[in-house]
Amino acid sequence: xxxxxxxxxxxxxxxxxxxxxxxxxxxxxxxxxxxxxxxxxxxxxxxxxxxxxxxxxxxxxxxxxxxxxxxxxxxxxxxxxxxxxxxxxxxxxxxxxxxxxxxxxxxxxxxxxxxxxxxxxxxxxxxxxxxxxxxxxxxxxxxxxxxxxxxxxxxxxxxxxxxxxxxxxxxxxxxxxxxxxxxxxxxxxxxxxxxxxxxxxxxxxxxxxxxxxxxxxxxxxxxxxxxxxxxxxxxxxxxxxxxxxxxxxxxxxxxxxxxxxxxxxxxxxxxxxxxxxxxxxxxxxxxxxxxxxxxxxxxxxxxxxxxxxxxxxxxxxxxxxxxxxxxxxxxxxxxxxxxxxxxxxxxxxxxxxxxxxxxxxxxxxxxxxxxxxxxxxxxxxxxxxx
Numbered sequence: 001x002x003x004x005x006x007x008x009x010x011x012x013x014x015x016x017x018x019x020x021x022x023x024x025x026x027x028x029x030x031x032x033x034x035x036x037x038x039x040x041x042x043x044x045x046x047x048x049x050x051x052x053x054x055x056x057x058x059x060x061x062x063x064x065x066x067x068x069x070x071x072x073x074x075x076x077x078x079x080x081x082x083x084x085x086x087x088x089x090x091x092x093x094x095x096x097x098x099x100x101x102x103x104x105x106x107x108x109x110x111x112x113x114x115x116x117x118x119x120x121x122x123x124x125x126x127x128x129x130x131x132x133x134x135x136x137x138x139x140x141x142x143x144x145x146x147x148x149x150x151x152x153x154x155x156x157x158x159x160x161x162x163x164x165x166x167x168x169x170x171x172x173x174x175x176x177x178x179x180x181x182x183x184x185x186x187x188x189x190x191x192x193x194x195x196x197x198x199x200x201x202x203x204x205x206x207x208x209x210x211x212x213x214x215x216x217x218x219x220x221x222x223x224x225x226x227x228x229x230x231x232x233x234x235x236x237x238x239x240x241x242x243x244x245x246x247x248x249x250x251x252x253x254x255x256x257x258x259x260x261x262x263x264x265x266x267x268x269x270x271x272x273x274x275x276x277x278x279x280x281x282x283x284x285x286x287x288x289x290x291x292x293x294x295x296x297x298x299x300x301x302x303x304x305x306x307x308x309x310x311x312x313x314x315x316x317x318x319x320x321x322x323x324x325x326x327x328x329x330x331x332x333x334x335x336x337x338x339x340x341x342x343x344x345x346x347x348x349x350x351x352x353x354x355x356x357x358x359x360x361x362x363x364x365x366x367x368x369x370x371x372x373x374x375x376x377x378x379x380x381x382x383x384x385x386x
Contacts, residue, residue: 063109063111063112064109064110065109065112065114065331065381065384066109066331066332066333066334066335067109067110067334068107068108068109068110068335069107069108069110070105070106070107070108070299070335070338070339071105071106071107071108072101072104072105073104073105073106074104076103076104076105076106076372076376077103077104077372077373077376078116078117078149078372078376079148079149079152079372080093080372081093081094081371081372083144083147083148083151083152083371084151085144085147085148085151085161085170086144086148086371087140087144088349089344089348089349089365089368090141090144090344090348090368090369090370090371090373091370091371092344092347092348092370092371092373093370094350095344095347095348095349095350095351096347096350096351097344097345097347097370099297101297101298101341102297102339102341102342102370102373103370103372103373105299105339105377106377106380107335107377107380107381114377114380114381114384115380115383115384116380117149117376117379117380117383118383119149119150119152119153120153121383122149122150122383122386123150123153123154123172123175123177124175125386126172126175126177126179126217127175127176127177128175128176128177129177129216129217130169130177130178130180130214130215130216130217131177131178131179131180131215131216131217131218131219132167132180132181132182132211132212132215132217132218132219133146133179133180133181133182133219133221134181134182134184134187134212134218134219134220134221135182135183135184135185135187135220135221135222135279136183136185136221136222136223136224136225137185137368138221138224138282138367138368138369139181139219139221139279140181140183141368141369141371141375142219142221142279142375142378142379143179143180143181144371144375145371145372145373145375145376145378145379146179146379146382147170147179148371148372149376149379150170150172150179151170154172154173154174158172158173158174159171159172159173160173164211165211166182166183166184166208166211167180167181167182167183167211168180168181169181180215182208182211182212184208184211184222185222185224185225185234186200186222186225186226186234186257187205187208187220187222187257187258187260187261188200188201188202188203188204188205188208188257188260188261189201189204189205189206189207189208190234190235191204193237197236197237198234198235198236198237199235199236199237199238199239199244200234200235200237200238200239200253200257201239201240202238202239202240202253202256202257202260203239203240203241203256203260204239204260205260205261205264206264209264209268213268215274216273216274216275217274217275217276217277217386218269218274218275218276218277219277219278219279219330219382220261220276220277220278220279221278221279221280221281221282222254222257222258222261223254223280223281223282223310223312223316224281224282224284224367226250226251226253226254226257226312227250227312229250238253240256250311251311251312251315254311254312254315255315255318255319258315258316258319259319259322262319262320262322262323262325265323265325265327266323266324266325269325271325271326275328275386276325276326276327276328277327277328277329277330277382277385278316278320278327278328278329278330279330279332279378280313280316280329280330280331280332280333281310281312281313281316281333282332282333282336282367282369283310283333283336283337284366284367285337285340285343285366286364286366286367292340292364292366293340293341293343293345293364293366294345294346294364295345296340296341296343296345297341298341299338299339299340299341300337300338300339300340301338309333310333313333316329317329328385330378330381330382330385332378332381335377336374336378339369339374340366342369342370342373342374343364343365343366343367343368343369343370344365344368344369344370345364345365345366346362346363346364346365347370348363348365348368
């Protein structure tokens with residue numbers, strides 16, 4: 001009898017251990033697998049917005065927001081081209097683009113839904129906070145989208161825009177909140193040296209980073225400028241320590257620059273006070289890669305198109321994995337690669353009479369995005385994450 005009781009006790013102990021481990025996996029598995037990075041403490045707050053993103057059928061399983069399909073939705077866009085904060089080069093309707101279906105596609109992840117952007121709800125979460133988008137002109141594209149999404153619920157006399165060096169801010173005064181953009185296409189410093197030579201300093205960042213201090217939510221991007229070459233290159237030399245380089249593999253330089261950024265974040269930011277998001281590379285659809293964006297009217301089919309993974313994306317993943325600070329990767333690369341219909345194309349400016357006769361011969365902008373358009377969906381994803 002004692003022998004049987006001992007065996008039963010052992011089996012019961014094993015069952016209890018398995019049950020406990022399963023419970024922990026259910027509770028914590030979503031945060032670690034969904035974010036792809038460990039120790040993201042702020043997800044443990046389990047606020048309503050994060051829960052909404054999970055599958056209702058299996059709430060403990062991850063929902064990968066970057067895997068899904070584009071769905072045509074007549075209720076979109078969420079604002080129109082009259083938004084006063086749109087720059088001319090992305091206001092495609094005002095520049096004469098004849099079609100508008102590109103404004104009506106929303107992203108539907110498999111197994112869950114991204115909540116429709118709620119301007120008042122977003123501002124409520126941003127009350128007494130600063131959110132800053134840091135990067136290049138495509139991040140400026142996203143900033144304009146975000147400001148247009150929220151500005152209509154703020155009375156004219158209760159909103160303003162201010163400027164401080166390379167940064168600009170939209171202020172919602174009643175919420176004591178600001179939505180800011182900071183120009184830093186490399187994140188690290190680009191300075192002028194002897195004989196007006198432009199020096200990209202791969203291990204220097206403080207002149208840019210001083211504008212990021214004290215911000216509650218930081219959203220970064222940096223990708224396109226690293227691959228510019230020839231007449232489009234923005235630097236004459238790379239510099240690391242006291243060494244100058246004229247030739248360096250762009251992805252090696254990119255990794256060095258991102259590592260400088262990552263080190264600054266690890267040493268200077270407190271994850272209890274600051275959230276950090278890095279938006280992945282926005283895809284281009286240029287003549288060079290065979291994906292011309294002119295006269296495109298609908299998204300590519302998800303299963304018919306094998307998207308190319310940019311080198312910057314792989315480098316970014318590698319750098320983020322090595323960081324101590326919990327950084328969320330907002331992965332918009334593959335989903336946006338399906339939207340070659342969403343670029344300004346020839347409508348980055350108003351065409352003159354001759355250009356209207358042969359628009360296909362006009363300069364194409366297949367990098368930035370028409371607004372309203374694709375960056376609105378990036379911001380719906382951003383709002384869900386926050």
